[in-house]
Amino acid sequence: MNANNKSKFNDIGFLSDESSTNHVALEVITSDYFKICKNLNVLAHTILDKAIVHPDDRKEVYITLYFQRMLSHYQAAIIMAERGMVHQVEIMLRCMLETLFDLVAFHKNEGLFNALIWGDDYQRLELLEHIREQQKITATYTHDELDDLDKIIASAENIDREDFKIYIKADMAGMLNEYRTTYSLFSRTVHSTMHSIETDLIFHEDSDEIIGMNSFSQKTGEMSLLLMTSANYITVGMEVLLTIFPSAENEANLSPLKNGVQNEWKKVVVAVQHR
Numbered sequence: 237m238n239a240n241n242k243s244k245f246n247d248i249g250f251l252s253d254e255s256s257t258n259h260v261a262l263e264v265i266t267s268d269y270f271k272i273c274k275n276l277n278v279l280a281h282t283i284l285d286k287a288i289v290h291p292d293d294r295k296e297v298y299i300t301l302y303f304q305r306m307l308s309h310y311q312a313a314i315i316m317a318e319r320g321m322v323h324q325v326e327i328m329l330r331c332m333l334e335t336l337f338d339l340v341a342f343h344k345n346e347g348l349f350n351a352l353i354w355g356d357d358y359q360r361l362e363l364l365e366h367i368r369e370q371q372k373i374t375a376t377y378t379h380d381e382l383d384d385l386d387k388i389i390a391s392a393e394n395i396d397r398e399d400f401k402i403y404i405k406a407d408m409a410g411m412l413n414e415y416r417t418t419y420s421l422f423s424r425t426v427h428s429t430m431h432s433i434e435t436d437l438i439f440h441e442d443s444d445e446i447i448g449m450n451s452f453s454q455k456t457g458e459m460s461l462l463l464m465t466s467a468n469y470i471t472v473g474m475e476v477l478l479t480i481f482p483s484a485e486n487e488a489n490l491s492p493l494k495n496g497v498q499n500e501w502k503k504v505v506v507a508v509q510h511r
Contacts, residue, residue, distance in 0.1 A: 306335040330422035340409035
């Protein structure tokens with residue numbers, strides 16, 4: 237296509253040729269971290285494709301469903317990153333993380349899986365009461381979360397699967413820190429909070445005067461941070477799937493990719509420190 241015929245961002249936004257060919261987009265798609273993300277996607281699809289799911293094994297079924305959904309979120313993040321859609325990548329990261337909470341929580345906790353998939357109101361209430369009792373020892377929930385849990389338990393006649401809130405599953409997955417940090421941060425983007433909206437403002441370097449607005453990502457650093465985070469999440473998902481559907485070949489192929497992710501993280505951390 238002739239350069240003069242390429243569609244402009246100012247005309248049709250992220251659907252334009254310019255959004256995927258500007259200098260930031262080109263830096264992203266030619267980077268080592270982007271290549272690793274795409275290689276992780278190939279392996280994730282291989283693992284998913286080779287998985288022999290037994291329909292009568294509901295745990296296999298649901299673990300596979302959650303991984304499949306998370307993988308599609310991961311692919312969406314990569315596609316959006318190619319066009320500098322930083323906020324949309326943040327949203328997909330939150331979607332990935334929420335799915336990963338379920339995936340890991342189900343994998344680690346047979347009782348949670350049974351209560352949500354097979355159980356009735358009584359079994360779910362019993363599990364919630366057990367979780368509440370555990371909090372006397374672990375004390376991982378905030379006061380608001382404890383109040384919320386108490387209210388759910390008090391409504392014993394109307395407990396359904398949706399009453400197992402995100403913080404409960406994140407805790408049971410051993411990922412409560414991710415819930416309190418990354419998930420909470422990107423929830424602002426999902427809900428277009430004022431804080432999230434204001435991140436697109438450009439201020440004068442010597443004052444608080446507004447001099448412009450960002451329409452798309454202007455820094456490769458923020459995109460590398462987001463994509464490497466997504467690489468971490470998809471790696472955790474693959475490790476879970478490989479415990480359900482073991483494959484020496486796929487495990488061997490995952491190992492060098494994990495090393496590659498770690499090496500790229502060192503570059504990302506250095507870049508952030510020098511910004």
